[in-house]
Amino acid sequence: MTPSPFAQVVTVARYEIRKYIRGRRLLGMVILVGLIVGLFVGLPPALGIKYASTPDAFVSTFATFSGLLVVLGGVLFASDALVSEHEKRTGYFLFPNPVRREILVLGKIAASVIVCAAVLSLYYGAAAIAALAVTHSLTWDVGLSYVYALAYMIAVVGIAYLISALLKSTVAAAVLTFFLFTLIFSIVGGILPLAKVEPWFIPTSASGIIANALGGPAIRGGPGGGDLGFVPDPVTSVLVFAAYAIAGGILSILLFRRRELSS
């Protein structure tokens, strides 16, 4: 008796998470998080610079890098999830099982989101602990910034899955995902205001709310354009993230369902 679709999603997600853990990608990300946290906490006293006095200002330093961490998470834990089944021929094992392709995609997306969220939680957890140790206080804004970062992460995962369903090579999918968020969206988000178009629909511009939640545009305007960049209001930003996540997820399912394993 074939199990319920939900049970199959859980099974797929469990084995995908195992892949990330055993494949050392997760370990690499944890080391990277440790390095970033270590530099932020260790470098100022080593250079004789005072720490920020408020928890929001302290965590905002961390928040500026959370966007990059999210993109790296999307590259490492999402961009090759679908394309690898074709390229590495593991689909010949997986696909003849009585499981629908959309279930496979949903299980994989769930695994990617869980792993990326774990990395992000570790990062914000470390930042919050450091802020508490240095400033002896914490604010809800830190939590809000974390929630925005999670929302941005889900959007990145959605788009990474779309790319993974579209391309034929794992390397190409990883490279395109990385440069789409670190370069292409940023350039478009930076140039559009010059043409009097507000780039509210660009996810990297919307990701500015992650740092803005901790002190407004005066601290950082978002990866899309630095202090001068446009950052949509939180509601619009979250809706933009949701739109990218849903559109990316649905399109990746449709493309993956149609894609044939003929190599």
Next chain:
Amino acid sequence: MQAAIERPITTDVPVHLEGIGKEYGHFTALKSLELTVAEGTALGFLGPNGAGKSTTIKIMTNLIRPSRGRASLFGIDVRREPTRALARIGAVIETPEFYGYLSPFETLAYAGRLRGMSPKEIRNRSEVILKEVKLTEWADRRIQEFSKGMKQRLAIAQALLHEPDLLILDEPTSGLDPRGMAEVREVIKSLKGQGRTVFMSSHLLGEVQEVCDDVALLNHGELLVRGSVRELSRGADTSTIQATFLRPATPQDLEALASLPGVEEVKDSGDSTVDLRISGGEEGQARVLEAMINRGLKVTTYRPLGSSLEQLYLDRIQESDRL
């Protein structure tokens, strides 16, 4: 409304292919294949590279879509209800790759869970099946260390895990050493003995002859022959016979042999051995032997070179290539 105008599947035989065809751009991989496999039988699916064997198997296992026609397993349309259609099958398609970070036990557990098997059932069956494919010692090792042959054994193990009613095998002994090939053949024969249905593509005619009841021969995406192995072997019109004489045959003997009715070709292979291509089936072979003895040639051995199925295969493929 749509269901009402569609032709219903009237049969729930393990495999029922109704005019399936597949095009890749301008290239036709499969023309319009009609094929049925009855329950409890083993069908050998033969054909040269590019004949359309793998395409057919991929359509049957929902890896690719047919351009036309319908494939059903146990009466269930593979495209419309893939989950139900694939529930009763086990498949080995090409040499699949597995997740290198998993062990064979974990791989089987993954497949078992997707199929709804209980953890206890998975454990018990995995032990049995890994023993059967001689992977017990490697059961907890990561697959990334495995050779192609070991992966092929694991592929067979995952196909057998849930004791499927229909086994679809695409060159199941590919990558195995002779001992491994013999073991896999034994596994397939024992499954057949249990009343399971086997659909097996292979290049190895001897293997098909040993394991299968029926044969379907495909070339250029078209079905050339379909019938039982026994009938087709008997019905093969021409065969190559190797005859060895006590003394070497003289040029006059060879000439005389070549002029016998039914002898299409005579080749002196040296060492008192002659290869004769004879038409007329078993009757023709008997007549030629009789004529040799009547001529005073002392025949020490008289045996077919290769199987008659092989001859049939070669004849039909050659014929179809000429068209």
